[in-house]
Amino acid sequence: MAAREDNVFIEGDNLEVLPTLEPGSVDLIYTDPPYNTGNDFAYADSFRSDGGGRASRHEAWVAMMRPRLVAMRDVLADTGALFISIDDNEAAYLRLLLDEVFGEANFLAQVVVNLNPKGRQLGGGFATSHEYLFAYARDAKQCVLDASSPDTVNADDFPLLTDDGRAFRHLPLRNTNKKFNPVTSPTLHFPVYGDPLTGAVATTCFDGAQEVWPVFGDGRPAVWRWSRPRIDERPDDLVCREINGRNGARVDVFQRDWLHRDGGRRKKLTTIWLSEEIGSTDTAVAELKGLIGHVFESPKPTGLVRRILATMPPDAVVLDPFAGSGTTGHAVALANAADAGTRRCISINSGEPTRPGSNAANAGFATVADITRARLAAVLERHGGS
Structure with missing residues (x-):
């Protein structure tokens, strides 16, 4: 040996x-x-x-x-x-x-x-x-x-940039897996408030905000991926936007998913x-x-x-x-x-x-x-x- x-x-x-x-x-x-x-x-x-x-x-x-x-x-x-x-x-x-x-x-x-x-x-x-x-x-x-x-992380998957050059992408805050819904995850089905003009998001109403519920593309009720406390902790990582959905224009909430994040990606x-x-x-x-x-x-x-x-x-x-x-x-x-x-x-x-x-x-x-x-x-x- x-x-x-x-x-x-x-x-x-x-x-x-x-x-x-x-x-x-x-x-x-x-x-x-x-x-x-x-x-x-x-x-x-x-x-x-x-x-x-x-x-x-x-x-x-x-x-x-x-x-x-x-x-x-x-x-x-x-x-x-x-x-x-x-x-x-x-x-x-x-x-x-x-x-x-x-x-x-x-x-x-x-x-x-x-x-x-x-x-x-x-x-x-x-x-x-x-x-x-x-x-x-x-x-x-x-x-x-x-x-x-x-x-295995591909930087091309993060096409958006902040003013100071940080790369990110938008991910729906809504849980896209239909196994998670108001029946299976009732605590994650609640309204948030967002302003598509400023992008601001909060769990309580504010001036200029619209009430936003999580829904699937076909209009059926969905749930969020984040809880109320987590949304309150990380409002700067969220953005409200107007999008063209299957049933016309609607307001939705997205997560800013950063290419370089704490702890590494x-x-x-x-x-x-x-x-x-x-x-x-x-x-x-x-x-x-x-x-x-x-x-x-x-x-x-x-x-x-x-x-x-x-x-x-x-x-x-x-x-x-x-x-x-x-x-x-x-x-x-x-x-x-x-x-x-x-x-x-x-x-x-x-x-x-x-x-x-x-x-x-x-x-x-x-x-x-x-x-x-x-x-x-x-x-x-x-x-x-x-």
Whole structure:
């Protein structure tokens, strides 16, 4: 085991290492296990039981993964989450296995990750351009994961400007979801008062004001999104305007939704992540090559892991039980440098020999763990940390 204070790299079989970690001590797991493709990489990526055939290959892979997922679950905090990458070879089996180990109620998302925008051009059939990312909570009711990101906010969505240059947009103060109405939310159905000439809004009548009730576009009664006290607290964030509705001109109330607001703005993450947002296999290869050479065929881009890191608090303890080329540890260092976070990373990788003739073996890396160790050392030298 090589350790530098908070960030730890452990060489060994993760099935043996995981039980040595304190139960509930990890906030976030990201990992990229073998995909069982049968291809030759720097490491073994083919599992097969004695029966032979495709079914036996799946069975062997599931048998390998099940106890490791159980061990991962046990080290996760009740507030924590697991993200795990996979491709079409084992995606269906992994989903069922995760439901079994973590529980269907703790499923959070199945994300399509566009890591190869050009698609794989070798062989027949479709040019596959994506993989999958499964997200599960240890306990969905307690999980602190925030499925949003500041990086997905588009400034073009805020086309209006104040005199001092602050960008904003108008959102209806009325709740547009028809599940919320005077029957289901009676305390939010009340009149407000607004002057479309000055834009002023209040909960009590004033000179020049008109009474405004929340209504849907078809005229049916609706409710506001804000309570009376909140309207009284934030009148400057509201504006009264005359609009052309379905039944002619009417007065309505809108919220000024600011692009830059206190606490920062975040936008919910979609379940399709594009390579231009999080990087691609090509950019990941370039990242690794810039540190220790082209010694791993399909590393993950740090942008992918940094997006995952951004869903959890900046002091998270992060674990990668299949550390591979060391992308997770690299991403943690970059994230901490960017936001002054105090994330800590535990990386585990086996001492499995690299495949003879592979780029890694030719570069002098005897084991897969040697690759991980070399990258993490290079990251430490370049970006600092412990």
